[in-house]
Amino acid sequence: MAEEIPKKQYTITELLYNPFKRMSNNQLLFIGLVIILISGIINSFSNTHFDGIIDIHTGKESPFWVFITEGFINLILITLIFFISGKFILKAECSLKDILKSTGLCTLAFDSQQSARSIQFLSTPFGENIR
Numbered sequence: 001m002a003e004e005i006p007k008k009q010y011t012i013t014e015l016l017y018n019p020f021k022r023m024s025n026n027q028l029l030f031i032g033l034v035i036i037l038i039s040g041i042i043n044s045f046s047n048t049h050f051d052g053i054i055d056i057h058t059g060k061e062s063p064f065w066v067f068i069t070e071g072f073i074n075l076i077l078i079t080l081i082f083f084i085s086g087k088f089i090l091k092a093e094c095s096l097k098d099i100l101k102s103t104g105l106c107t108l109a110f111d112s113q114q115s116a117r118s119i120q121f122l123s124t125p126f127g128e129n130i131r
Contacts, residue, residue: 019031020102025098028101028104028105029104031104031105031108032075032101032104032105032107033104035104035105036075037071039071040071041067044064044068047060047061047062048067049067050070050071050074053074053077053078054110074107075100075103075104075107079099079100082099083096083099086099
């Protein structure tokens with residue numbers, strides 16, 4: 001009988017530096033969607049809107065669902081832009097699912113930074129937020 005090859009356990013730094021080699025497409029897509037959902041929840045507390053692909057505004061009160069849908073609309077738009085650019089302009093072999101998981105995961109840097117600012121905004125007295 002053939003010996004079973006043990007599965008390598010990756011450290012957190014290996015997963016952060018190259019998640020595309022270490023995790024499956026479905027896992028990466030799920031992580032990206034969860035990141036967008038969590039940042040929408042956090043931003044609803046500070047009224048921070050991602051109302052453009054890289055555009056942020058703070059202050060306008062809105063229903064909760066607006067904060068969640070802004071992140072998903074941005075994900076869909078940037079995915080379509082990259083897919084159309086890759087498929088039709090560059091004539092490259094690209095999969096819509098691959099682009100979706102990559103852009104979803106890459107929102108981690110942008111969304112987490114903005115969510116951290118939202119938490120900082122909420123933890124300071126109101127007068128100190130106006131500069």
